[in-house]
Amino acid sequence: xxxxxxxxxxxxxxxxxxxxxxxxxxxxxxxxxxxxxxxxxxxxxxxxxxxxxxxxxxxxxxxxxxxxxxxxxxxxxxxxxxxxxxxxxxxxxxxxxxxxxxxxxxxxxxxxxxxxxxxxxxxxxxxxxxxxxxxxxxxxxxxxxxxxxxxxxxxxxxxxxxxxxxxxxxxxxxxxxxxxxxxxxxxxxxxxxxxxxxxxxxxxxxxxxxxxxxxxxxxxxxxxxxxxxxxxxxxxxxxxxxxxxxxxxxxxxxxxxxxxxxxxxxxxxxxxxxxxxxxxxxxxxxxxxxxxxxxxxxxxxxxxxxxxxxxxxxxxx
Amino acid sequence: xxxxxxxxxxxxxxxxxxxxxxxxxxxxxxxxxxxxxxxxxxxxxxxxxxxxxxxxxxxxxxxxxxxxxxxxxxxxxxxxxxxxxxxxxxxxxxxxxxxxxxxxxxxxxxxxxxxxxxxxxxxxxxxxxxxxxxxxxxxxxxxxxxxxxxxxxxxxxxxxxxxxxxxxxxxxxxxxxxxxxxxxxxxxxxxxxxxxxxxxxxxxxxxxxxxxxxxxxxxxxxxxxxxxxxxxxxxxxxxxxxxxxxxxxxxxxxxxxxxxxxxxxxxxxxxxxxxxxxxxxxxxxxxxxxxxxxxxxxxxxxxxxxxxxxxxxxxxxxxxxxxxxxxxxxxxxxxxxxxxxxxxxxxxxxxxxxxxxxxxxxxxxxxxxxxxxxxxxxxxxxxxxxxxxxxxxxxxxxxxxxxxxxxxxxxxxxxxxxxxxxxxxxxxxxxxxxxxxxxxxxxxxxxxxxxxxxxxxxxxxxxxxxxxxxxxxxxxxxxxxxxxxxxxxxxxxxxxxxxxxxxxxxxxxxxxxxxxxxxxxxxxxxxxxxxxxxxxxxxxxxxxxxxxxxxxxxxxxxxxxxxxxxxxxxxxxxxxxxxxxxxxxxxxxxxxxxxxxxxxxxxxxxxxxxxxxxxxxxxxxxxxxxxxxxx
Numbered sequence: 001x002x003x004x005x006x007x008x009x010x011x012x013x014x015x016x017x018x019x020x021x022x023x024x025x026x027x028x029x030x031x032x033x034x035x036x037x038x039x040x041x042x043x044x045x046x047x048x049x050x051x052x053x054x055x056x057x058x059x060x061x062x063x064x065x066x067x068x069x070x071x072x073x074x075x076x077x078x079x080x081x082x083x084x085x086x087x088x089x090x091x092x093x094x095x096x097x098x099x100x101x102x103x104x105x106x107x108x109x110x111x112x113x114x115x116x117x118x119x120x121x122x123x124x125x126x127x128x129x130x131x132x133x134x135x136x137x138x139x140x141x142x143x144x145x146x147x148x149x150x151x152x153x154x155x156x157x158x159x160x161x162x163x164x165x166x167x168x169x170x171x172x173x174x175x176x177x178x179x180x181x182x183x184x185x186x187x188x189x190x191x192x193x194x195x196x197x198x199x200x201x202x203x204x205x206x207x208x209x210x211x212x213x214x215x216x217x218x219x220x221x222x223x224x225x226x227x228x229x230x231x232x233x234x235x236x237x238x239x240x241x242x243x244x245x246x247x248x249x250x251x252x253x254x255x256x257x258x259x260x261x262x263x264x265x266x267x268x269x270x271x272x273x274x275x276x277x278x279x280x281x282x283x284x285x286x287x288x289x290x291x292x293x294x295x296x297x298x299x300x301x302x303x304x305x306x307x308x309x310x311x312x313x314x315x316x317x
Numbered sequence: 318x319x320x321x322x323x324x325x326x327x328x329x330x331x332x333x334x335x336x337x338x339x340x341x342x343x344x345x346x347x348x349x350x351x352x353x354x355x356x357x358x359x360x361x362x363x364x365x366x367x368x369x370x371x372x373x374x375x376x377x378x379x380x381x382x383x384x385x386x387x388x389x390x391x392x393x394x395x396x397x398x399x400x401x402x403x404x405x406x407x408x409x410x411x412x413x414x415x416x417x418x419x420x421x422x423x424x425x426x427x428x429x430x431x432x433x434x435x436x437x438x439x440x441x442x443x444x445x446x447x448x449x450x451x452x453x454x455x456x457x458x459x460x461x462x463x464x465x466x467x468x469x470x471x472x473x474x475x476x477x478x479x480x481x482x483x484x485x486x487x488x489x490x491x492x493x494x495x496x497x498x499x500x501x502x503x504x505x506x507x508x509x510x511x512x513x514x515x516x517x518x519x520x521x522x523x524x525x526x527x528x529x530x531x532x533x534x535x536x537x538x539x540x541x542x543x544x545x546x547x548x549x550x551x552x553x554x555x556x557x558x559x560x561x562x563x564x565x566x567x568x569x570x571x572x573x574x575x576x577x578x579x580x581x582x583x584x585x586x587x588x589x590x591x592x593x594x595x596x597x598x599x600x601x602x603x604x605x606x607x608x609x610x611x612x613x614x615x616x617x618x619x620x621x622x623x624x625x626x627x628x629x630x631x632x633x634x635x636x637x638x639x640x641x642x643x644x645x646x647x648x649x650x651x652x653x654x655x656x657x658x659x660x661x662x663x664x665x666x667x668x669x670x671x672x673x674x675x676x677x678x679x680x681x682x683x684x685x686x687x688x689x690x691x692x693x694x695x696x697x698x699x700x701x702x703x704x705x706x707x708x709x710x711x712x713x714x715x716x717x718x719x720x721x722x723x724x725x726x727x728x729x730x731x732x733x734x735x736x737x738x739x740x741x742x743x744x745x746x747x748x749x750x751x752x753x754x755x756x757x758x759x760x761x762x763x764x765x766x767x768x769x770x771x772x773x774x775x776x777x778x779x780x781x782x783x784x785x786x787x788x789x790x791x792x793x794x795x796x797x798x799x800x801x802x803x804x805x806x807x808x809x810x811x812x813x814x815x816x817x818x819x820x821x822x823x824x825x826x827x828x829x830x831x832x833x834x835x836x837x838x839x840x841x842x843x844x845x846x847x848x849x850x851x852x853x854x855x856x857x858x859x860x861x862x863x864x865x866x867x868x869x870x871x872x873x874x875x876x877x878x879x880x881x882x883x884x885x886x887x888x889x890x891x892x893x894x895x896x897x898x899x900x901x902x903x904x905x906x907x908x909x910x911x912x913x914x915x916x917x918x919x920x921x922x923x924x925x926x927x928x929x930x931x932x933x934x935x936x937x938x939x940x941x942x943x944x945x946x947x948x
């Protein structure tokens with residue numbers, strides 16, 4: 001034993017962890033393929049119903065009336081004056097593309113009728129239209145390209161600072177975290193909106209941060225300690241960084257849970273996504289990144305400082 | 318050994334903290350709800366303010382702090398609920414040609430404004446407002462450029478007395494000139510090739526006609542698109558400025574789209590009216606008598622029919638300025654300045670046409686509400702866009718014109734209306750609104766309040782934890798954490814005018830987590846050093862030094878990701894990325910240099926003092942000895 005503290009043999013269960021992660025990834029991909037994601041109004045089309053009241057309207061009351069009558073996902077905004085409102089509803093997926101405009105008219109009428117009966121004010125239906133998504137395919141596309149470019153740059157940077165095997169480890173861990181988080185969103189039908197997208201980006205940052213800290217320790221130990229197998233090196237490093245990993249996860253989770261309970265409806269999706277991401281990210285920085293590095297047969301020579309090699313060469317007559 | 322920062326370093330840190338505090342201070346002053354009144358075309362007149370004031374008094378709306386300048390009047394109100402009532406009252410009193418915009422007016426004290434401190438811009442999701450996505454008609458831009466080329470070719474051929482058998486626009490990137498013989502063609506080619514570096518020349522023969530093809534290279538077309546988008550963006554910015562919205566965003570998206578976001582604005586119809594009511598100008602010559610009827614269009618001018626030649630002498634986007642003034646005879650006139658190329662074009666077109674008439678067409682894209690009957694026999698209202706062309710000048714060319722010339726013979730009112738319209742309206746290509754959305758102010762406020770409360774509670778919990786876990790060192794980390802949030806707010810308010818959005822708040826939250834991470838890394842290292850038997854001063858120094866590379870690696874990689882997201886992403890992705898990048902830089906400063914300064918102040922002077930960094934296990938022997946004893 002190298003250090004007289006209680007050592008946890010993280011890498012002893014690395015096969016089980018690896019298989020577990022592969023299973024989770026497969027389940028996620030299958031769920032994403034068949035179940036897709038529950039896209040919010042930011043990403044999908046919807047129906048916009050414009051209404052005019054004879055007197056000033058209170059948005060909260062309208063919201064309540066809609067909620068009581070089965071339109072839980074309706075978004076109410078005022079426009080122009082304090083008597084005009086706009087109700088946004090997600091589009092009914094079962095309606096054929098060509099019929100959506102006609103469907104919008106029917107939905108508009110039933111909403112107007114419903115609100116008329118729940119309000120003392122005279123309501124005029126100004127119009128109801130089918131509206132396209134706020135975020136077009138462009139953002140999804142540019143977001144996707146962005147992720148790929150980001151991944152490529154990370155790989156180059158880590159290959160320069162550490163070694164190529166560490167690049168693969170970090171990127172695999174990152175992909176692992178993103179796929180499983182999305183998989184959980186798909187499996188449990190949690191709404192995916194712009195805030196969740198932001199959370200996904202945050203997970204990239206968080207997961208990477210975690211992985212780099214662990215990799216950094218592995219590199220240091222390989223250079224510092226003269227003996228020990230790669231598995232032992234990784235185990236020592238994981239144990240040394242364990243308290244830091246746990247404390248940081250804890251503070252981040254404290255932050256996220258307070259946002260979940262206090263931050264209001266609009267940030268809940270974000271908090272849920274990030275809580276899932278942090279838990280998975282913490283797990284993957286321990287089991288996945290290091291596991292991949294070990295599978296790629298990392299050696300002490302991989303991490304020797306190039307400067308030293310040059311200096312040694314100079315000494316040769 | 319002793320851990321001490323030199324005095325200049327401590328002073329520098331103190332200075333940064335003070336600046337951070339000062340520049341985040343304006344955010345504590347809430348905006349006043351306000352109304353901004355301006356005239357659609359002209360400057361405001363003196364009687365407007367009294368009219369507004371009496372209208373507000375009649376509507377029993379309390380107001381204060383009226384600000385008047387030549388372009389607009391700002392009236393502050395007590396609360397958001399008054400805004401819509403006040404708007405209706407003012408609109409009724411002033412009539413249609415005025416623009417009354419809902420707005421927010423800053424209340425930052427003047428001494429803070431004097432040092433350049435301002436409020437953080439809040440995004441639409443936190444403040445409410447309208448959002449438009451506009452698409453630029455690139456085909457029109459290219460066609461316009463090619464038509465421009467066509468008329469220039471014609472002028473040059475005429476000047477050089479080269480006979481052609483006709484000029485045709487084949488497509489938006491291709492025009493041909495026909496000649497009777499090869500000599501004419503080669504002479505024309507050598508005359509033209511210099512004047513049109515953008516075009517590729519090619520000769521061919523067909524049915525005994527010698528044809529010169531001129532094609533636009535794809536790279537040129539791309540360049541024109543970029544320029545057009547840029548020009549339209551600038552024009553939109555000018556137009557949006559007249560709306561008096563405090564922090565408008567006019568941002569390019571993709572290759573042919575522009576996003577316009579008007580925070581605080583609550584009336585999309587009003588905004589559309591301004592944004593769409595954009596004019597372009599075209600200069601034409603009057604058609605010659607007996608010209609073929611396909612080569613001109615007929616317009617009304619002061620009750621007389623005028624035939625205007627189809628060839629465009631000059632496009633409005635060549636106008637760099639238009640000013641209303643009285644000429645030497647005290648007659649109202651509009652003084653136009655053209656850019657260099659525009660001046661050349663104008664000179665070439667007019668010097669051979671003295672005594673001919675020059676016509677100016679004003680082309681406005683307007684919107685109107687149309688009522689159509691749908692399949693179910695109901696009447697549906699819809700907004701339709703159309704081009705309205707009007708002949709606004711029909712004047713004799715007295716001498717060859719250059720880069721500066723004036724339009725005279727207008728009434729004072731016409732001249733004063735025309736100048737700003739030309740100034741703000743030289744749009745390079747028409748645009749249409751492809752999407753619009755409105756976010757109510759109450760929803761924005763709710764988002765903001767809850768988001769901020771979330772950050773506060775989160776920071777509070779982390780502070781308690783750090784204090785409990787790391788004791789005195791936790792205190793240092795907490796001071797750094799607060800300093801960090803202050804610095805992010807200061808940077809976002811004044812240095813980089815970034816817009817705070819909900820995802821942006823999320824970025825700050827993540828930074829709060831990451832910033833303590835740097836301290837956790839440092840403190841765990843110090844604890845490790847202590848447990849392997851290092852004396853306190855060495856432990857502090859080694860802890861900071863060894864954690865440093867880890868922190869740099871981790872932060873730099875995350876920064877790279879944020880930078881990529883910022884470059885490639887749009888809207889919410891950018892908002893998140895920018896806060897993350899700012900947060901990473903400020904947190905590195907506060908967590909490494911900031912905490913070190915505090916730790917040095919507490920422990921640096923006294924070498925023997927025990928460190929208060931929470932509990933750590935005391936090891937029997939240092940690492941290296943254990944290693945030697947190991948396997």
